[in-house]
């Protein structure tokens with residue numbers, strides 16, 4: 001079954017993890033101990049869940065595009081709360097909660 005598929009995500013400075021296909025990237029990161037920020041809880045508003053892709057970028061949905069465009073940062077980074085793991089990915093987390101001195105943020109629903 002396709003929904004049992006796994007993909008690997010490689011996170012710069014952390015490691016490589018097996019993730020169930022379809023998992024939100026922000027949750028996949030957190031589940032593997034990466035303290036990615038997600039201040040708005042995955043609503044495409046705070047842009048703190050930002051990641052940079054070192055592998056080919058997945059397609060962008062409308063909510064993500066709009067949010068990045070409004071902030072004038074389209075093309076600079078991606079929002080990990082708006083991306084589902086549908087392929088192997090290599091990313092760098094740009095706003096770790098521990099670096100920012102804040103709590104990661106509201107829980108992101110699957």
Ligand code: FES
Pocket residue numbers: 037038039040041042043044045046047048049079080081082
């Ligand atoms: S934009 Fe806020 S958690 Fe992704």
